[in-house]
Amino acid sequence: MIYHLLFPLHTTISVFNVFRYITFRTIYAGITSLLICFILGPWFIRKLTEMQIGQYIRKLGPESHHKKAGTPTMGGTLILFSLTTSTLLWADLTNSFVWIILFITVGFGIIGFIDDYLMQVRKRNKGLTATGKFILQCLLALVAGFMVWSCNGFSTEVTIPFFKNLSPDFGRGYIIFAALIIVATSNAVNLTDGLDGLAIGPIIITAATYMLLAYVAGHVKLADYLQINYVPGCGEIVVFCGALAGAGLGFLWFNAYPAQVFMGDVGSLSIGAAIGAVAVITKQEILLILVGGIFVIEAFSVIFQVSYFKITGGKRIFKMAPLHHHFELKGWAEPKVIVRFWIIAIMLALISLSTLKLR
Ligand code: 57M
Numbered sequence: 158m159i160y161h162l163l164f165p166l167h168t169t170i171s172v173f174n175v176f177r178y179i180t181f182r183t184i185y186a187g188i189t190s191l192l193i194c195f196i197l198g199p200w201f202i203r204k205l206t207e208m209q210i211g212q213y214i215r216k217l218g219p220e221s222h223h224k225k226a227g228t229p230t231m232g233g234t235l236i237l238f239s240l241t242t243s244t245l246l247w248a249d250l251t252n253s254f255v256w257i258i259l260f261i262t263v264g265f266g267i268i269g270f271i272d273d274y275l276m277q278v279r280k281r282n283k284g285l286t287a288t289g290k291f292i293l294q295c296l297l298a299l300v301a302g303f304m305v306w307s308c309n310g311f312s313t314e315v316t317i318p319f320f321k322n323l324s325p326d327f328g329r330g331y332i333i334f335a336a337l338i339i340v341a342t343s344n345a346v347n348l349t350d351g352l353d354g355l356a357i358g359p360i361i362i363t364a365a366t367y368m369l370l371a372y373v374a375g376h377v378k379l380a381d382y383l384q385i386n387y388v389p390g391c392g393e394i395v396v397f398c399g400a401l402a403g404a405g406l407g408f409l410w411f412n413a414y415p416a417q418v419f420m421g422d423v424g425s426l427s428i429g430a431a432i433g434a435v436a437v438i439t440k441q442e443i444l445l446i447l448v449g450g451i452f453v454i455e456a457f458s459v460i461f462q463v464s465y466f467k468i469t470g471g472k473r474i475f476k477m478a479p480l481h482h483h484f485e486l487k488g489w490a491e492p493k494v495i496v497r498f499w500i501i502a503i504m505l506a507l508i509s510l511s512t513l514k515l516r
Contacts, residue, residue: 159185159246179375179392183368186247186396187403193239194407202411202418205229210273212419213282219477219485228416231273233424236404237266240431243400252393253308254438258431261301265343265430268293269422284422294340298430302335305437312386318444318512321384338442339433345452346429348459348479353416354409355481355495356425359451359502361405363432366448366506368398371439373513383513386440394438401431414492444512450505451498455479 164176175181205211211227241259248255272284285293305311306329313331314324327334350356373379375392405428411417420428429452436445446453462478475483484494 158250160249179372179395182247183395183399186243186400187406189246190239190243190400190403191407193242194235194404195410197235197238198407198411198418201232201235202229205231205418210277213276213280215282219482221485221491225416228419230419231270231421231423232408232412232418233266233269233420233422233427236408236420236424237263237427239407240397240400240404240428243403244397247400248393248396252390253304254390255393255397257301257304257308258394258397258434258438260304261297261339261434262427262431264297264301265294266423266427268297269424269426272426273421273423291340294343294426294430295336298336298339298433299332301339301434302332302437305335305434306332308390310389312388312440314386314440315442316386316440316444318447318509319515324386334442335437338437338445339430341456342433342436342445342449342452343426343429345449345456346432347422347425349452349455349481350420350425351479352481352485352491352495353414354412355498357405357409357412357420358495358499359449360428360432361402361409362499362502362506363445363449364398364402364405364435366509367432367435367439367441368395368402369510370441370444370513371395371398371435374439374441385513388438388440391439394435397431398435401428414495444509447505447512448509451502455481458483 160176160182163173167173167176206229210229210231212225212230214222214226241263244255244259268285268290272290275284276282306313313328314326315334317323346356346360349359371391371394373383374385374388375390375395377387380387408420412420432449433445436442458475458480459478462473462475465472465474476486477483481494481498485491
């Protein structure tokens with residue numbers, strides 16, 4: 158809205174020309190969402206505490222988690238509020254990608270909210286059923302996949318990192334492929350969100366990485382130079398990524414160990430879906446496996462653990478899945494697990510960016 162209100166005035170006030178630039182708006186989108194979290198955070202956490210919206214802890218979990226019972230949860234509502242407000246303020250609202258990304262983020266946020274809300278009402282760690290949640294996620298992701306697919310000139314070819322000449326065209330199947338990416342990312346982030354700051358750290362890193370990727374993909378000359386898919390209009394996704402990184406940093410302020418608030422499913426499902434949708438829109442879908450490698454590792458640790466457990470009739474690969482619990486049970490202090498996972502996430506992001514030159 159700031160863009161729409163102030164940019165047209167540049168003919169009389171020349172300094173307002175600055176609102177044209179994606180870089181300028183991205184920086185302020187980040188600062189805006191960060192400030193919203195900072196300003197509203199303490200009040201919001203107080204309200205959650207007053208309303209007794211506290212975390213229910215599984216009995217089976219690591220001993221160290223039992224002391225976390227009652228920590229205010231559903232802090233993801235604050236992330237969602239600051240992210241959408243900042244995007245609406247700074248992005249070009251005539252761009253369809255902006256509305257698609259907001260649709261998917263808020264849509265998954267609503268599924269998460271219902272799940273969290275049911276847990277509060279039932280007063281235990283049981284919200285929506287796994288199948289119910291999965292069906293809702295798939296339906297929403299398919300709608301989003303269809304919306305992206307029907308955008309004028311959107312390519313259904315998929316770029317494979319390291320292989321510049323290999324880009325299979327999925328045609329209509331791209332809708333299902335896009336939905337799969339969104340649902341998988343949303344659930345992987347949800348699984349990762351099990352230690353203070355563990356999910357939001359890599360989310361910030363992934364958002365910052367896609368900020369660069371979206372900028373390149375939306376810039377005709379840079380995309381051509383780096384031989385990546387040019388996606389007209391996807392530059393506005395940079396502003397969204399800036400707002401997401403800012404909201405993430407703002408939330409981390411309160412979620413850092415020892416956490417004053419957890420994001421809940423309203424946070425993890427929505428920002429996970431948002432990251433998946435960003436990868437789809439920027440046409441860097443496969444690269445997300447590397448950029449968001451921490452989420453992939455966490456999800457696969459669960460898949461392997463559960464499969465092995467079933468096949469062997471009760472044996473385990475890890476002490477406990479998702480992987481962060483394994484290290485906790487090995488005796489690593491919680492902050493050590495968190496910071497080490499962040500370090501790996503930074504390394505993976507850097508390797509991902511290097512692939513821009515390796516095509
Ligand atoms: C939800 N939720 C956290 C918080 C957060 C299939 C199975 C592997 C599924 C998995 C699962 O349900 N994962 C998804 C993970 C929970 O956090 C809440 O949930 C939101 C995210 N959805 O925002 O509201 C707990 O995580 C801790 N936490 C923090 N700091 C944070 O900033 O410490 C969260 C955020 C919180 C808090 O303790 O209560 C969760 O872990 O429940 N299930 C599991 O992860 C379980 N693993 C398991 O059963 N493994 C078995 C299987 C695979 C064979 C095994 O390995 O043997 C573990 N979950 C827990 N304890 N809590 C079991 C142990």
